[in-house]
Amino acid sequence: MIGTASGIDYFxxxxxxxxxxxxxxxxxxxxxxxxxxxSDFPGLEEAFGLRLDPDTFTLREIDLxxxxxxxxxENHHEAVSRTVDVFLRPIExxxxxxxxxxxxxxxVVPEIVFETCxxxxxxxxxGELIPGKLAKKQGARSDLPLLSEIIDQSAESVFDxxxxxxxxxxxxxLRLAQPSQLIRETTLAPxxxxxxxxxxxxxxxxxxxxAWNLATGLFYKTQGxxxxxxxxxxxxxxxxGLVFKLIPNHxxxxxxxxxxxxxxxxxxxxxxGANGPWRSEDKEFHLPRxxxxxLLSMVLETYKSRFQDYPxxxxxxxxxxxxxxxxxxxxxxxxxxxxxxxxxxxxTHGETKVFREGDYPVLRGTALLLDPHNAYLWAAGYAPRIDxxxxxxxxxxxxxxxxxxxxxxxxxxxxxxxxxxLTKINYNxxxxxDAVPVTIRFADKVGDVLVMGSAAxxxxxxxxxxx
Numbered sequence: 001m002i003g004t005a006s007g008i009d010y011f012x013x014x015x016x017x018x019x020x021x022x023x024x025x026x027x028x029x030x031x032x033x034x035x036x037x038x039s040d041f042p043g044l045e046e047a048f049g050l051r052l053d054p055d056t057f058t059l060r061e062i063d064l065x066x067x068x069x070x071x072x073x074e075n076h077h078e079a080v081s082r083t084v085d086v087f088l089r090p091i092e093x094x095x096x097x098x099x100x101x102x103x104x105x106x107x108v109v110p111e112i113v114f115e116t117c118x119x120x121x122x123x124x125x126x127g128e129l130i131p132g133k134l135a136k137k138q139g140a141r142s143d144l145p146l147l148s149e150i151i152d153q154s155a156e157s158v159f160d161x162x163x164x165x166x167x168x169x170x171x172x173x174l175r176l177a178q179p180s181q182l183i184r185e186t187t188l189a190p191x192x193x194x195x196x197x198x199x200x201x202x203x204x205x206x207x208x209x210x211a212w213n214l215a216t217g218l219f220y221k222t223q224g225x226x227x228x229x230x231x232x233x234x235x236x237x238x239x240x241g242l243v244f245k246l247i248p249n250h251x252x253x254x255x256x257x258x259x260x261x262x263x264x265x266x267x268x269x270x271x272x273g274a275n276g277p278w279r280s281e282d283k284e285f286h287l288p289r290x291x292x293x294x295l296l297s298m299v300l301e302t303y304k305s306r307f308q309d310y311p312x313x314x315x316x317x318x319x320x321x322x323x324x325x326x327x328x329x330x331x332x333x334x335x336x337x338x339x340x341x342x343x344x345x346x347x348t349h350g351e352t353k354v355f356r357e358g359d360y361p362v363l364r365g366t367a368l369l370l371d372p373h374n375a376y377l378w379a380a381g382y383a384p385r386i387d388x389x390x391x392x393x394x395x396x397x398x399x400x401x402x403x404x405x406x407x408x409x410x411x412x413x414x415x416x417x418x419x420x421x422l423t424k425i426n427y428n429x430x431x432x433x434d435a436v437p438v439t440i441r442f443a444d445k446v447g448d449v450l451v452m453g454s455a456a457x458x459x460x461x462x463x464x465x466x467x
Contacts, residue, residue, distance in 0.1 A: 001106045
């Protein structure tokens with residue numbers, strides 16, 4: 001665990017409390033009599049078989065004044081990078097010098113770090129700014145190729161990363177293959193941070209829900225093998241979500257491409273593809289044939305190394321159509337006996353609505369089949385099992401299309417059933433379900449980490465390092 005003295009104390013107290021039962025607060029006047037979507041937290045060992053003994057934590061205390069000093073460096077990119085250094089230096093030292101491996105590194109983040117170490121948050125820094133190595137308003141590398149041999153421009157590497165504390169931590173720890181859990185101090189101890197009215201300055205979930213969510217993340221990240229599987233998933237099936245993200249400050253607007261592979265066991269692996277000019281004139285992203293083949297080949301070979309054979313079906317989920325050249329590359333990678341199926345999953349924004357009588361919206365899992373290849377699917381909606389709808393307004397459906405296949409196109413109902421199963425996987429929160437499948441839900445989070453300059457050179461990594 002890494003944090004200030006107070007941050008470490010907050011987590012130790014939370015761990016001690018979470019080892020016992022944490023009760024839900026009493027029902028309020030506007031709450032239903034039966035809140036089936038909420039539950040008391042029974043304790044870490046009862047829920048997950050985990051034990052957290054605060055007396056056996058490996059602790060690395062950092063000085064709050066050192067954190068404040070790095071935050072207030074004039075150049076915001078430099079300030080965020082230096083703040084990340086403060087938190088990650090103990091991990092880097094441990095990996096280099098110690099033999100004992102850590103199950104997971106918990107970084108307890110002071111609220112001032114969360115408030116200021118994000119894009120466009122430089123103005124929220126408090127205190128006098130301190131000159132650093134870079135000019136205050138510089139936001140990109142200097143275009144001085146002729147002087148690069150005589151002028152030290154190494155400090156400008158900070159511009160290869162977005163000034164975001166969370167993303168930089170995840171990107172740099174990819175190289176060390178170290179799982180991490182970032183937690184705000186205000187999440188652990190909301191009543192230690194009060195506003196002028198004597199109320200917590202930040203609204204948080206109730207303590208039982210916080211315990212469920214943090215325990216879920218810690219459980220997943222500390223297991224050597226997948227701790228769960230998708231019920232009823234067909235054997236020999238693999239799901240891949242395509243990820244494209246523009247590289248920050250790239251002069252030619254190149255993008256990073258990656259693939260997220262998910263198995264019926266609930267495990268996930270991220271494969272980094274090549275960077276390049278993958279964005280087309282219609283603002284969609286497409287790989288050239290050879291790059292598409294290389295990316296999918298990595299996925300297939302990893303699957304075979306695990307199961308001693310290639311999958312019977314490999315579903316590629318994307319948000320856009322696949323170009324002819326891109327699909328030809330996927331087909332080139334497919335071995336005999338493997339059918340590669342292209343599925344487009346698009347979010348809708350209110351142009352299509354379905355209403356029903358009663359207090360709740362359309363049932364979760366409702367599908368409107370337009371033809372053999374296209375359907376609307378309400379992955380969010382009223383769930384009779386918990387007798388509620390976990391959303392703020394009438395839900396919008398996903399628009400799902402079976403685009404192409406190297407074999408026979410599957411039945412649209414099979415595709416929809418798979419998507420529903422994939423909405424049940426959330427590695428970082430104890431949710432009943434999500435509104436989109438895991439192949440699409442975490443695409444932006446994975447892409448946000450991979451485009452960081454400090455993540456360059458990382459190839460195949462387990463999914464737990466990204467969230």
